[in-house]
Amino acid sequence: MQIGQGLGFKRERIELEPCPICKGKAVVQGISYERICTDCNGSGWVVLGSRLVLSSDELVTQLSFKLQQAQREIAVLQRGPSTSGLDKYYQQSNRRGAGGSNYTGD
Secondary structure, eight states: OOTTOSTTOOOOOOOEEEOTTTTTSSEEEOSSSEEEOTTTTTSSEEETTTOOOOOHHHHHHHHHHHHHHHHHHHHHHHHOOOOOHHHHHHHSOOOOSGGGOOOOOO
């Protein structure tokens, strides 16, 4: 365990943005081949605003944080919209409209 990473300490979340040179692809087009982007050290990510490059160890940690956040957002979206009792009542046919059709009051 490294100094400063003991119990009770939280890792700082560093906001990242795609590298402006390679557009987050980690490679740039050379004359006849792709080469690793030197502005982001081939990661495709830089620190938001300052465009600083993180060390490999720190980059792995920060990307893990971003992945965990994305997975939480995906899980929420996959659950779908929550419907209240009023929504269900509104969607069912009440047979109060013309010819027994659904009347919503709109």
